[in-house]
Amino acid sequence: MKHSMETLQPSLAAGANSEGTEATAPAPRPWVGNVLREFSLFRLPAASEFMERAWDALEPSQLLSDMHREYVALVQRIGRAVITEERWRRPHHCPARYVYTKGKTVTVMQLEMGKSELRLVFRMGSAVTKGFWRHRNGPSDPIGRVEQERRIVLSLAALAYVPVRDCFAFMLDGLPAAGWLRLCGVGSAPAKP
Numbered sequence: 344m345k346h347s348m349e350t351l352q353p354s355l356a357a358g359a360n361s362e363g364t365e366a367t368a369p370a371p372r373p374w375v376g377n378v379l380r381e382f383s384l385f386r387l388p389a390a391s392e393f394m395e396r397a398w399d400a401l402e403p404s405q406l407l408s409d410m411h412r413e414y415v416a417l418v419q420r421i422g423r424a425v426i427t428e429e430r431w432r433r434p435h436h437c438p439a440r441y442v443y444t445k446g447k448t449v450t451v452m453q454l455e456m457g458k459s460e461l462r463l464v465f466r467m468g469s470a471v472t473k474g475f476w477r478h479r480n481g482p483s484d485p486i487g488r489v490e491q492e493r494r495i496v497l498s499l500a501a502l503a504y505v506p507v508r509d510c511f512a513f514m515l516d517g518l519p520a521a522g523w524l525r526l527c528g529v530g531s532a533p534a535k536p
């Protein structure tokens with residue numbers, strides 16, 4: 344089969360047309376801008392007043408850095424990464440998430456902000472990676488079917504009193520009832536003597 348020289352020549356440099364003159368970019372389609380404006384896709388949604396207060400309390404506290412330090416200590420102690428860490432910045436509603444996978448079981452501990460509360464959420468379920476169940480709890484949720492969920496509401500004034508090591512132990516142990524009873528007082532300042 345014979346090829347003509349035109350088909351074997353390398354493509355022209357980006358930005359130039361066949362006459363060697365500068366090519367212009369195609370005009371944007373007007374309907375795209377209208378859709379973006381109509382659905383407010385040009386900017387992030389505004390954070391609620393509580394989320395602003397929660398971030399204001401969380402950033403100067405040591406809670407996020409304590410959680411990260413405990414994560415690093417666990418990885419060093421075990422010798423490999425058995426837990427994954429995901430961290431987000433303001434104005435995200437979930438500042439930190441830790442995921443532990445053992446076989447087909449996924450256990451998640453995440454710090455999340457609701458409309459009026461900051462909470463530490465523990466979830467355990469099956470890891471499903473295909474189909475409808477993958478996006479059931481959100482686009483980035485690693486759990487397909489939630490079998491167990493526990494929530495602890497945290498006081499913004501008492502973030503220094505969260506027992507981070509106990510929280511990680513509870514997650515790694517598979518959310519046992521005895522561990523839950525130990526964590527029930529989390530999120531409030533200890534009683535004064």
